[in-house]
Amino acid sequence: MLVATYNAHRGRGARGAFRPERIARVIAEIxxxxxxxxxxxxxLRPSREMLDEEWLEREAGLRPLQVTHRPGEQGWRSNIVLLRPDARVLRPPMGLRIGGMEPRGAILAELDLGWGPFRLLATHLSLGASRRRRQAEALLAAMASGAGGRLPTLLMGDFNEWRPGASALGLLEPVFGVPPRAPTFPAFHPFLSLDRIMGHPAGLVPGVEVHDTPLARMASDHLPLKARIDAALLAPR
Known part of the structure; x- marks a missing residue:
């Protein structure tokens, strides 16, 4: 199972032009x-959809996971999860408020893409270290809630944190381990590992890879990060 995380920079490339079709083409590349x-x-128009859903389903084989069902809102607090149309949604997904001065949030979902059930936490953490730590506490609490606490868990997104053991990463590492260094920012010359894909239990995410192509360097200020999930750890026991 191939998963990825990508900060789309509101559809603006390195030169600031609003070109969301480039984001969609990068997704299709992956x-x-x-x-x-x-x-x-x-x-400029937060209530307007940024991505062309018909194009994504036709060219990339993906559709948005519906969280709020409000017109024009493809996700939650600018977080969007795209997945295959045949994916099973095991419980209604939730938009989580995780605090912070910026309108940050996370999407919590229980899914099965054909290999077995798992829990997804997709998020974008704040710029301040103390806020990131509190947000990591909120994510761990959400992970432990209900029956989903027993599910394999994928945690992915833009953590705005590049120092192992610091802030949010320091709090998450006892559960998810130390994420490998994979520089994704800035896209034109990446040297900061701001984006993460982490898994529980150990071994769920054997490794990660930056998707570095000419188109990806133009489409956003971040490069996408992708990972092959060990589907054997998702199989029902």
Missing amino acids: GPDLIALQEAQHY
Whole structure:
């Protein structure tokens, strides 16, 4: 199972032009079974959809996971999860408020893409270290809630944190381990590992890879991060 996370920078490339079709083409390049997007809403019109859903389903084989069902809102607080149309949604997904001065949030979902059930937490953390730590506490609490606490868990998104052991990462590492270094920012010369794909139990995410192509360097200020999930750990026991 191929998953990815991508900060879409509100559809603006390195030169600031609003070109969301480039984001969609990068997603099609990756060809994931599931991708979590951050900053994925129209820059000037927040109530307007940024992504062409018909194009995505036709060219990338993906559709948005409906969270709020409000017109024009493809996700939650500019977080969007795209997944294959045949994916099973095991419980209604939730938009989580995780605090912070910026309108940050997370999407919590229980899914099965054909390999077995798992829990997804897709998020975008704040710029301040103390706020990121509180947000990580909220994510761990959400992970432990209900029957989903027993499910394998994928945590992915833009963490705005590049220092192992610091802030949010320090709190998450006892559960998810130390994420490998994979520089995704800035797209034109990446040296900061701001984007993460982490898994529980250990071994669920054997490794990650930056999707670095000419189109990806133009489409956003972040490069996408992708990972092959060990589907054997998702199989029902």
